[in-house]
Amino acid sequence: MATRNWILHLDLDQFIAAVELLRHPELRGKPVVVGGTGDPTQPRTVAATATYEALEHGIHSGTPLRTALRRCPDAIFLPSDPPAYEAASARVMAVLREFPINVEVWGWDEAFLGATTDDPEALAADLQHAVRARTHLDCSIGIGDNKHQAKLASGLAKPASIHRLTTETWAATMNHRPTDALWGIGTKISAKLAAHGLHTVAQLAAADPADLARHFGPTNGPWYRYLDR
Known part of the structure; x- marks a missing residue:
């Protein structure tokens, strides 16, 4: 494959929940919901994120905590801790900046990456490995000709995989x-x-x-x- 410019989109998988599970490894495999003060009886508080086990009960980002409690009475609720997420995000972005790529941060859990390479999948795999080794967080990476394609491709790559969506494959995929x-x-x-x-x-x-x-x-x-x- 010829060397050319690519856009990659890196999306950290279940980022907030993943950070919490690093701090509470005993909760792995359980339905965990993060949001507010961690008290699901408080009104007008919503989930910031939920583990895959909680997603199976219809709990996702934006779900009111009271609704989450009804849908999954056994769920474990944790308070949101933005400083911890900011610190974890900064560690990930620091790893990305060690590569010969352009990094455009789009929040705690995602970034667009500009790269010139003849093998974007190999680059994506190297990025995944480095992020995992240095931060213990998993990510999905989309590859495209532009930001729109790369963003959609990272969604198709979840969880913790790599997907390419380009102009050539757009119609068949979309x-x-x-x-x-x-x-x-x-x-x-x-x-x-x-x-x-x-x-x-x-x-x-x-x-x-x-x-x-x-x-x-x-x-x-x-x-x-x-x-x-």
């Missing part, structure tokens, strides 16, 4: 998926698109830009189609 599979289109916009008969990525790609502009605005309408294509 066309059959619902429109909210795209980065930048949420459930509300997806529902509005569906109301106009646009249910899949392929249907949105084939939509008339002028029609989208009429229904969703002269800026947003064409932008949705641009994301799709």
